[in-house]
């Protein structure tokens with residue numbers, strides 16, 4: 001490639017950054033990257049840099065919704081966004097996957113991107129199977145085919161046109177999320193939301209902690225049963241290196257993202273926590289090798 005072509009290539013380059021615990025967001029990011037001929041980049045591979053800059057003129061951010069109304073955006077994705085630099089001329093779009101509804105997630109992401117001098121130009125919500133618990137009437141096949149047959153093309157078309165576009169998918173959940181967010185800001189209601197998280201993370205009831213302070217400690221509730229073979233899959237798959245193997249058993253180091261990868265990908269289904277986990281859900285088009293940390 002000569003220098004001019006190289007420059008042209010860079011100017012039109014597209015980068016799709018993603019975070020995923022059980023593969024739903026990875027499939028979405030991978031399909032988009034393939035269709036747009038962009039690069040697929042795991043957020044965990046860049047998030048520890050001091051600042052994140054890119055030559056790409058299109059940046060996609062794909063991630064799951066967590067605790068709608070409370071934090072909405074996984075903490076690792078928030079850290080990533082807060083390090084984006086020189087983004088004022090970029091076309092930035094985001095896709096959040098969710099089990100029930102995205103609430104104010106994309107609005108919140110736009111606020112974070114604006115704080116970095118850029119703007120979220122387009123945002124999309126993609127409903128996928130709920131990975132945190134089993135929804136009894138969920139039709140997973142229908143959700144997968146809705147993504148492949150409809151939504152993927154529509155998102156890529158908007159991005160190719162550099163449209164300014166926001167989904168109104170699940171409008172009612174957007175309202176619910178906004179109300180939750182307001183309640184959370186209220187001194188009276190906040191403790192009601194935080195109490196169950198404190199209990200899961202084994203903090204005393206009267207401790208004065210915020211949700212984002214509690215989340216990394218949710219792994220205190222994780223433990224292995226007798227069927228753990230010490231295979232180390234959990235440690236290799238954890239996107240943030242939060243698991244050490246000591247005496248052939250996982251030990252969690254309390255900088256957990258709550259992605260559930262360790263629980264859901266354990267080949268023995270030996271890890272429990274976060275309530276009890278009844279089944280090892282992961283997206284069927286994703287294998288352990290796709291998830292392993294670089």
Ligand SMILES: Cc1cc2nc3c(=O)[nH]c(=O)nc-3n(C[C@H](O)[C@H](O)[C@H](O)COP(=O)(O)O)c2cc1C
Pocket residue numbers: 019020021022023024025026063064065066067068069097098099100101102128129130131132258259260
């Ligand atoms: C800790 C946690 C919290 C979640 N909170 C919500 C939520 O508030 N609303 C929702 O619709 N889905 C929620 N989900 C479900 C995920 O957003 C959804 O299943 C997503 O597609 C998972 O993506 P992944 O497979 O890429 O990790 C939550 C999942 C986890 C693990």
